[in-house]
Amino acid sequence: MRRIVVPSLFFMALLGIWGIAAGSGRWSPVLFPSPWSVAEYLWGALLDGTLVEAIFVTMKRLLAGYAIGLLIGLPLGLLTSSSQMLEDTIGALALGLQTLPSVCWVPLALLWFGQTEGAMLFVVVMGTVWSVIIATDHGARTIPPIYARAARTMGSQGLHLWTRVMLPASLPFLVSGMKQGWAFAWRSLMAAEIYVTILTGFGLGQLLHYGRELQAMDQVIGAMAMIVIIGSLADRILFSPWERFLHRRWGTNVE
Amino acid sequence: MNMAEAQWQGVMPEHASGASSKLIVESVSKWFRTPRATVHALDSISMQVAAGEVVCLVGPSGCGKSTLLDIIAGLTKPDSGHVLADGHLVTGPGRQRLVVFQEPSLFPWLDVFGNVMFGLKLCPELTNDGRREIAHRFLGLVGLEKFERVHVHELSGGMKQRVALARALAADPQVLLMDEPFGALDAMTREHLYDDVQRIWRDAGKTIVFVTHNMREAVCLGDRVLLMSQAPGKIIQAFDIPLPRPRSIYDVELVGYAARIADALRGTVGGGVPE
Ligand SMILES: Nc1ncnc2c1ncn2[C@@H]1O[C@H](COP(=O)(O)OP(=O)(O)O)[C@@H](O)[C@H]1O
Ligand SMILES: [Mg+2]
Numbered sequence: 376m377r378r379i380v381v382p383s384l385f386f387m388a389l390l391g392i393w394g395i396a397a398g399s400g401r402w403s404p405v406l407f408p409s410p411w412s413v414a415e416y417l418w419g420a421l422l423d424g425t426l427v428e429a430i431f432v433t434m435k436r437l438l439a440g441y442a443i444g445l446l447i448g449l450p451l452g453l454l455t456s457s458s459q460m461l462e463d464t465i466g467a468l469a470l471g472l473q474t475l476p477s478v479c480w481v482p483l484a485l486l487w488f489g490q491t492e493g494a495m496l497f498v499v500v501m502g503t504v505w506s507v508i509i510a511t512d513h514g515a516r517t518i519p520p521i522y523a524r525a526a527r528t529m530g531s532q533g534l535h536l537w538t539r540v541m542l543p544a545s546l547p548f549l550v551s552g553m554k555q556g557w558a559f560a561w562r563s564l565m566a567a568e569i570y571v572t573i574l575t576g577f578g579l580g581q582l583l584h585y586g587r588e589l590q591a592m593d594q595v596i597g598a599m600a601m602i603v604i605i606g607s608l609a610d611r612i613l614f615s616p617w618e619r620f621l622h623r624r625w626g627t628n629v630e
Numbered sequence: 631m632n633m634a635e636a637q638w639q640g641v642m643p644e645h646a647s648g649a650s651s652k653l654i655v656e657s658v659s660k661w662f663r664t665p666r667a668t669v670h671a672l673d674s675i676s677m678q679v680a681a682g683e684v685v686c687l688v689g690p691s692g693c694g695k696s697t698l699l700d701i702i703a704g705l706t707k708p709d710s711g712h713v714l715a716d717g718h719l720v721t722g723p724g725r726q727r728l729v730v731f732q733e734p735s736l737f738p739w740l741d742v743f744g745n746v747m748f749g750l751k752l753c754p755e756l757t758n759d760g761r762r763e764i765a766h767r768f769l770g771l772v773g774l775e776k777f778e779r780v781h782v783h784e785l786s787g788g789m790k791q792r793v794a795l796a797r798a799l800a801a802d803p804q805v806l807l808m809d810e811p812f813g814a815l816d817a818m819t820r821e822h823l824y825d826d827v828q829r830i831w832r833d834a835g836k837t838i839v840f841v842t843h844n845m846r847e848a849v850c851l852g853d854r855v856l857l858m859s860q861a862p863g864k865i866i867q868a869f870d871i872p873l874p875r876p877r878s879i880y881d882v883e884l885v886g887y888a889a890r891i892a893d894a895l896r897g898t899v900g901g902g903v904p905e
Contacts, residue, residue: 525735528703529749529801530725539748543739625738626783 408593413600416593425582429598430605433564433578436492440499441560448504448556449549452511462512469508477502477563481570492575495567502563507556514548547625550617557613561606579605651714652805652837653679653702658711660697671697673862674711681804684831684838686852688845688891694863695841696732699807702839703729715805725752728803730794732810736782742769742793743778749801768800769793771830788819795827799834806838812847821879824850828876845888845895850877855887857894867894 390410396402397409404412420426455466480501481494488494518541526540568580579602586594621627660672671694679685687695700706702713704723713720715727728749736745743765750761769775772792782790791811798806812820828851831838842848848855855869869891877884 521731521733521735522737524705525729525731525737526748527705527723528725528727528729528807529797530723530752535752540737543737546739624781624783626781 405590406592408596412593413596416591417597417600420582420594420597425577426601429577429579429582430601432576433568433580433605436495436499436568436576436578437560437564440496440564441503441557443496443500444503444507444556444560445553447500448507449511449552451504452508452552453515453545455508456512456515465508466512469505469512472501473505473509476566477559478566478570480563481566484567485571490571490573492573495564495571495573498567498571499560499563502566503556503560506559507552510552510555511548514552515545517548518544547621547627550614550621554610554614557609561609565602650680651678652681652683652716653677653839654714654717655698655702656711656714658698658701658708658713660694660701660706660709670862672701672708673864675863675865676711677856677865679805679837679839681837682835684840684851684853686840686842686848686855687858688842688848688855688895689858689863690860690895691843693858693860695843695858696809698863699729699809699839699841702805703727703807705729725749725801726803727805727807728798728801730791730798730806730808730811732813734782734787734790734794736790736793736797738782740782741778742774742780742782742785745782745793746797746800749797753801764800765796768796771799772796772826788815788823791815791823792826795830799830799836804837806836808838808840810842811840813842813844820847824879825876827851832875845891846879846885849873849884849887849891850879855891857891867891 394410397404397407417426420429451465451469455461455469477498480498484494484497484501488497522540522544523536526536531540564578565580565583568578569584572581572584579598583595583598583602586592586598655675655677657674657676658672659670659674662669662671675694675698677685687698689695697706701708702715702720704713704720704727715724720727737748740748746765746769747761750756750764753761756764766775766778769778772795774789774792774796777785777789782793785793791814795811812823815823824847840848840851842851849869849871852871855871856865857867857869858864859866869887871887873881873883873887
């Protein structure tokens with residue numbers, strides 16, 4: 376109960392302070408809109424379909440980029456964890472490129488792909504794949520070797536060893552790798568949508584971008600709020616059930 | 631069986647002294663090379679274990695007991711020498727030589743029943759119903775029939791070792807290799823398990839190599855006790871234990887044997903090898 380009441384009070388207080396500050400008249404409402412005008416914008420955008428459309432377009436791009444990022448990143452992470460040579464090459468590359476904020480991929484993507492969906496996909500994949508490789512690699516190294524040793528003395532080997540022992544043993548770090556990847560994919564896509572302004576689809580990032588172009592501050596803040604809400608909702612819906620499952624089985628807090 | 635094993639089978643003449651030996655370890659040596667130093671873990675170890683015999687390996691910690699067991703299991707390759715199981719060269723792990731490890735080795739993604747079934751599913755000669763029946767039976771044998779659907783992390787240390795024991799026994803290996811399986815348990819649980827284990831072994835008639843650093847445990851469980859020296863590990867003395875079974879850990883004669891072995895060990899540690 377406390378865990379619901381205290382946060383609600385906290386966020387209501389924040390909104391209250393924002394409302395009072397906006398209402399004080401010290402700043403132009405064009406630059407500093409009140410919470411009500413942002414809510415009004417969001418309501419309007421919801422009714423005329425822009426918001427739903429933007430969320431749909433963004434999610435489509437996100438899932439495509441994320442899926443490709445996982446498809447490349449998970450196997451590569453497993454490989455780098457099992458071979459010193461691959462660790463020194465691909466692993467080092469991933470470690471280096473992971474430090475590159477995803478927005479830094481945008482100029483290159485624009486020159487290679489132009490203002491296209493491909494450019495956006497490229498940025499998301501590049502933003503996702505390195506962190507997935509690193510998280511997977513790190514996790515695979517922390518699987519206690521005793522599992523494989525025990526399984527091998529019981530006659531498990533080859534494919535059986537991989538699918539029945541290594542894969543389930545790696546669930547905790549797979550989930551944390553996928554969670555990490557999701558966070559990075561989401562950030563990259565927002566960077567990409569703000570810079571790649573195409574007409575094949577109008578995502579949340581683009582809503583934000585055109586808010587600025589039109590000097591519509593209520594739209595800018597409304598889009599930002601939506602990005603926060605969707606980001607944290609997705610985290611809860613996609614990853615919490617897995618983490619609860621792991622917690623029950625392993626008896627640990629998987630982070 | 632793999633190629634190398636099959637070849638050895640053909641080339642090797644029937645081993646003269648070990649025709650009835652289940653396990654033959656012949657002048658096995660092992661070094662571990664680390665960036666900082668080279669550790670000489672095992673120095674020319676030779677031993678034989680007859681079918682149905684329980685041999686206990688005792689020695690101070692770090693003397694190479696686990697390494698020797700790993701080599702017998704086929705999990706580690708010796709640098710020189712070799713291990714024969716039923717006259718065949720051991721080149722890798724196989725389910726005829728199951729290991730019960732010192733550290734918890736149950737799979738956390740499976741429940742207790744699933745863990746016991748894991749080894750059984752690797753026995754192609756069994757049907758699924760047969761496997762389930764065996765798993766139930768062995769979990770009953772170690773007194774855990776009520777815990778079949780419990781997650782591994784919800785078990786106590788002693789219960790985990792019982793599950794590991796059931797998992798190993800259920801798969802019906804000819805040889806059981808046990809690496810200080812009771813080391814992490816409190817004395818009360820341990821003494822209870824000695825009774826269980828002696829009863830189960832008598833019924834199952836397995837060949838067992840049991841590693842421990844507890845002299846009384848070794849005398850209580852072993853037909854023979856092999857004493858190993860400080861690193862590099864060497865077998866320095868063998869003791870036959872002709873006591874009747876089942877043995878109690880508090881038996882006076884048993885304690886006498888244990889004291890004699892401890893004295894022998896102290897002699898070597900105090901004598902030549904400085905710490
Ligand atoms: N993988 C390894 N790498 C390096 N040294 C090892 C390794 N395994 C064991 N050793 C060394 O070999 C010696 C014997 O170890 P071990 O067989 O575990 O002893 P015990 O089981 O009798 O306590 C120890 O000195 C240990 O440090
Ligand atoms: Mg050991």
